[in-house]
Amino acid sequence: MPPDAPATEFPAAAKISRRRALFGAVATVISVLHTVIFAFPSAIAAFFNHGHAATPIIRAWSWCILRTCGVRVELEGRENLAGLGGCVFVANHQSLFDILAVICHIPGEVRFVAKKEIKKLPVLGFILHKSGNIVIDRAAGGQAIRRAIEVARRGYRICVFAEGRRHSDNRVHEFSDGAAWMAIMTKLPCVPMSISGTCAIMPRGAKFVVPGRHIRIRLGAPIATAGMKSADRAELTRRLEAAVRADFDPAFS
DSSP states (O other): OOTTSOTTOOOHHHHHHHHHHHHHHHHHHHHHHHHHHHHHHHHHHTTSGGGGGGHHHHHHHHHHHHHHTTOEEEEEOGGGGTTOOSOEEEEOOOOHHHHHHHHHHSSSOEEEEEEGGGGGSTTHHHHHHHTTOEEEOTTOHHHHHHHHHHHHHTTOEEEEETTSSOOOSSSOOOOOSHHHHHHHHHTOOEEEEEEESGGGTSOTTOSSOOOSOEEEEEEOOOBOOTTOOGGGHHHHHHHHHHHHHHHOOTTOO
16 A cells, blocks of 8 residues: 555455445345335235235245345256146255245246244244245144145145255255155156355355345256155155256356
């Protein structure tokens, strides 16, 4: 730094970093405001038409957050959904932005499998439960399957994050066999879905968004489950995990 330069002057890289941090903090606050604005209309709409009425509101809610945070989403493999009706998307999970990207960019109406603890969240838990998502109790697996069949019959596609929870180390972790089991029991085809880039946006435990990032969703070829039995779920899980690993790009951002 030159002798006569003011003490408050920082290198350009530091200025960019601070600007991005400020952008992220502001975007996070605005995203919370979006949540306040959209939550109650979504909760009311969830009562109508088996939750279908809530879909456009939830999609607009997700779109507003993505736009506010400057996040762009690329979808590859859309052709793998051609002629496919109901299905189970089986994906990795790194960030809450996985959910927003899927809601906004996957064709059709997608509903998620969530743990029963989600129902404890004020308003949001109610919306998730009433709008057609599958809230499961691990001790009542048969009930989860009946719920999945009901959701599929109502025209929804189902998304399962097969690692069981979010991981923020930018790697694909071992899949549990719950997604494969659900697909086999409901006789729905599985679509492997890799989601890259979300770890850099808002990893588990982060308070603020890192804005201006990219997400890539890549859909693999569907795997039919017709004729499979419960005993086949381990092999199906292995195939799904391998497909997601092959398409996941840890360098994507």
